[in-house]
Amino acid sequence: MENEPTAELIRAQLRRLRLKAELSQEEFGKLVHFSNSQVSAVELGQRPLDRFFLKRADEVLGTGGLLTSLLKLAERDGQPSWFRPWLEAERQAQQLRTYQPTLVPGLLQTENYARAMIRTDDLISDDEVERRLGVRLDRQSILSSPHHPKYIAVIEESVLRRADEAFRGLMAEQLAHLIERSEHPHIDIHVVPTRVTMHVGLVGPFALARSADGGWVGHLxxxxxxxxxxxxxxxxxxxSRWESVRSEALPRQQSADLMKEVMSSWS
Structure with a gap:
């Protein structure tokens, strides 16, 4: 869902910049690999704002990434009201902790894994799938920003092994990504082995964010x-529950070894 005032601003800026460059819709369309009618539909608000389109527009018009930056703002502002406080806490956190009993945490998902998960909701359109995917991938940028938080994730071994023949390649890619991420000193990934059958975390996923002033915020x-x-x-x-869950998980290196073992089974 786009934030309408921001989306309208993006469309107005796009048209202003195109006219300033003295390009017709047809000429501009050829440069960004869209048709004349598609360019017109975007500028008139008859077609949803497209991440690829705006990225190409920024390149062609030399905006320094203005349009895609505005799109990120529109998507952030378009988030449901219940999610915005957590997004803000996540962005400002000095430390993030997350426990997931059934999925790879969103900040660690590959594009293919995230898209497959979002598509399981058959009530949303393909455009909405791609919008939500873009938001999720944008959120991940906090882990590679200059002021990245310390990120600690605890996941269940069953999450790593949960795939059938059709998803072998997807899971092998996802596991390779987890292993690569875990090699960064500010990212800890711990796995609860399947031999641990019962613990308090299985009640449900949760996350915690610690701000610069030492205060904590949780998310369920x-x-x-x-x-x-x-x-x-x-x-x-x-x-308290985090400490219980974390105590059941393997240490960092043993978790990485287990992920490598499982990845070899998917390859």
């Missing part, structure tokens, strides 16, 4: 969205 995911936890009692419970 559910089928209808999520809940931000910022009251002292709730945060204290999540911190």
């Amino acid at each position: 995911e559910n089928q209808l969205g999520g809940v931000v936890v910022d009251h002292d009692e709730g945060v204290a419970i999540l911190l």
Whole structure:
């Protein structure tokens, strides 16, 4: 869902920059590999703003990435109201902790894994799939930014092994990505082995973000969205549960060795 005022600003800027460059819609379309009618539809708001289109437009018009930056703002502002406080906490965090019993955490997903997961919701259109995918991939940029947080993820071994024949390649790629990410000193990935059959984390996924002032904010995911936890009692419970979950997981190097072992089984 685009934020309409920002989306309108992007369309106005696109048209202004195109006219300033003295390009007709047809001439501009050839440069960005879109048809005249597609360019017109974007400028009139009859076609959703397209990440690839705006990236090409930035290159052709020499904007320094203005249009794609505005699109990121529109997508962020278009997030559901329940998610925005967590996005803000995530962006400003000095440390992030996340536990996922059933999926690879969003900040560690490959593009192919993320797209496959988003597509499991058959109520959303292909355009919405790609929009949500773009937002998820943009969120991941915090892990490679100059002021990246310390990121600690705990996942279940069953998550790594959860795929059939059709998804072998996808999971091999995802595991290779997890292994590569775990080699960064600010990213710790710990695996709870399947021999640990019962623990408190299996109740559901959660995440924690610590800000520069030392305060913590939690986030709980559910089928209808999520809940931000910022009251002292709730945060204290999540911190306690984090310690319990983390204590069940393998150390960093043993987790990496297990991921390599599982990857070889998918290759």
